[in-house]
Every structure is written in C-alpha cells, then in structure tokens.
Amino acid sequence: MTKQERAELLQNLLLNMATDGDADGSEYQQLRQEMLRDQRTRELLPRFVVTSRDLGQFWSFIKYKFSTYQERREYIWEQFRPLIDSLEGVRTASAPPDADIDSALAQYDAEHVFVAWQKALARRFDDPDGAITSARTLLESVCKHILDEAGVVYNDKMDLPKLYHLTAEQLNMAPSQHEEKIFKQILGGCKSVVEGLGALRNKLSDAHGKGKQGVKPAERHAALAVNLAGSMAAFFVSSWKERQAGAE
Incomplete structure (x- = not known):
C-alpha cells in the first residue's frame, strides 16, 4: 500500500468514526504511528490526528466541534488535503491566492519550503498558534535557501528581520538600493510586513x-x-528565479 493510499485510508477511518460508521481502532493506531514516524507525512498530518491517540479521543474532539455529519466530512477533507495533495504531487489549495502562492513555491527546488507552506495552510483554522509559527518558519526557510544559493554567509541563529535584510540586498529589494520614492516606499512596506510578522509571532504565537x-x-x-x-x-x-535567469 502506498503512502497516499494509507493517508486516504486513515482519512476514511476518521470519516466513518465522525459519522457513526464502522471504524477499526487498531488500524487507526497503526496508520497514525506510521504517519508520525515519517517526517514528510508527520509535518502535514492534521493536528487532531497528532493529538488523538485513539478513536475515542478523536470522537471526543469531533462530536463537540461540529454537530452535523456534513460539517464533519468537509472539515476532515479540508484538513487532510495538504497531506494527500503532497503525496499525490498535486499543488492545489482552497482559495485563489493560495493557488498563486502554491504555484510559485512548488517551482522552487526546496521540498521543505513547500511543506512549510502546506503546514501553515493546514493549521490556519485548527491551530492558530502553530500557523503563526509556521508562517515565520516559511519566510526564514526561503531567506536561508536564497542566501545559501547566493553563497552568502549568515548566522543560523539570526532573527527574521536580519535574514530578510541580507536577502533583500541579494534581490535588490533593499530600500537603500533605490532612489525613486515610490520604490523606496513599496520596498519599505515589504520590510515592515516582515518585521510585523516577527512581532506578531512574538506577541501572539x-x-x-x-x-x-x-x-x-x-x-x-x-x-x-x-x-x-x-x-x-x-x-x-x-x-x-528572475535574477538567476538574467544572470545566465
């Protein structure tokens, strides 16, 4: 059985449990353990699977979260989508902006960057704390990958604003690298967004x-x-990628 098939089987077991169908508790525990042992699947596994050691614990969670079968089905499908899409190699998401970001990050040759994005998506509604942490991890990972590819030395313990500053210089995105007022304003706004994400994480996450x-x-x-x-x-x-293409 492939990883995708095991993920779909795990999803179906939980769908059955959530809608008063038959579900094998020992099979759930075995599949859950397999998914947790694999780094790729563990990072995309729905939060409620990680925290539910058996079907009884899952039932205690889902029966209070949603009252109707349809709501439970839609929620479980949505939470499993990042994992199953990743195993299928399908880069899709539930909203148009997500799809645009999916397209850009999927083309970047760094698998765990895309995994960080999918993990952030999966945790948005079920685990806001974790989603904020994953959002920052995504930006840190992208900055470090670009700096590595550019051959720039950095301290691995640098915070996000400092990593962004080094990365922006490589991308010619630092406000100090431009004279035009409008460009300085836009790029200064990008810097503020990054600093704000760091502050949001420290305050709330x-x-x-x-x-x-x-x-x-x-x-x-x-x-x-x-x-x-x-x-x-x-x-x-x-x-x-545009700068790399221009340098060829």
Missing part, C-alpha cells in the same frame, strides 16, 4: 511562554500571518 493574561490568537490573526508570509515568500522566490 507559541514561540514564547504566556502568562495568565496572555493573548490567544484568533483565526483571523493566523490567516493574516499565513497569507502575508505566503505572499512574501512567493515574491522572494519569483524575484530570485
């Missing part, structure tokens, strides 16, 4: 411990972070 009054991120915060990070990552990749 699971990157730092929270006190009693800690702010819990909402779905809209996660959607904002993921969409901004995806758009910026796609812009970086497209700009880098």
Whole structure:
C-alpha cells in the first residue's frame, strides 16, 4: 500500500468514526504511528490526528466541534488535503491566492519550503498558534535557501528581520538600493510586513511562554500571518528565479 493510499485510508477511518460508521481502532493506531514516524507525512498530518491517540479521543474532539455529519466530512477533507495533495504531487489549495502562492513555491527546488507552506495552510483554522509559527518558519526557510544559493554567509541563529535584510540586498529589494520614492516606499512596506510578522509571532504565537493574561490568537490573526508570509515568500522566490535567469 502506498503512502497516499494509507493517508486516504486513515482519512476514511476518521470519516466513518465522525459519522457513526464502522471504524477499526487498531488500524487507526497503526496508520497514525506510521504517519508520525515519517517526517514528510508527520509535518502535514492534521493536528487532531497528532493529538488523538485513539478513536475515542478523536470522537471526543469531533462530536463537540461540529454537530452535523456534513460539517464533519468537509472539515476532515479540508484538513487532510495538504497531506494527500503532497503525496499525490498535486499543488492545489482552497482559495485563489493560495493557488498563486502554491504555484510559485512548488517551482522552487526546496521540498521543505513547500511543506512549510502546506503546514501553515493546514493549521490556519485548527491551530492558530502553530500557523503563526509556521508562517515565520516559511519566510526564514526561503531567506536561508536564497542566501545559501547566493553563497552568502549568515548566522543560523539570526532573527527574521536580519535574514530578510541580507536577502533583500541579494534581490535588490533593499530600500537603500533605490532612489525613486515610490520604490523606496513599496520596498519599505515589504520590510515592515516582515518585521510585523516577527512581532506578531512574538506577541501572539507559541514561540514564547504566556502568562495568565496572555493573548490567544484568533483565526483571523493566523490567516493574516499565513497569507502575508505566503505572499512574501512567493515574491522572494519569483524575484530570485528572475535574477538567476538574467544572470545566465
């Protein structure tokens, strides 16, 4: 049985469980363990699979999250889509902006960059904390890949704004590299977006411990972070590929 077939079987087991059908608990546990042992599938596995050690735990989650069978089906399909699409090699997403970003990142020869994007997408609504962290990880990964390919030395512990500054210089995107007011304004805006993503993660996400009054991120915060990070990552990749093509 292929990985894709195992992923689809796992999805179907959960669909059956969520709609009062027959589901084999031991088969679920075996498939779950197989998926968790494989790095590629583990990173794209729905959060509720990671946290549900058996079907009883999954049922306790899904029965309160949605009251109708149709809502449960649509939710499970949506959460499994990044994993199954990745195993199929299909680069699709649920919204037009996502599809544009998919196209740009799928063409970049760095598999875990695309995995980071798919992981951020999958966590937007089910795990806002994790989605914000994944959004920043995506940008950091893209910056590091571009710097590696450009032969630029950097400290692996650099924060995102510093990585962005080095990357922007390689892409001729630093505001200081342009005289035209409009270009400086646009590129300054890009810098602000990156700095804002870093600040959002530090303020809201699971990157730092929270006190009693800690702010819990909402779905809209996660959607904002993921969409901004995806758009910026796609812009970086497209700009880098264009510069490489021009240098040939």
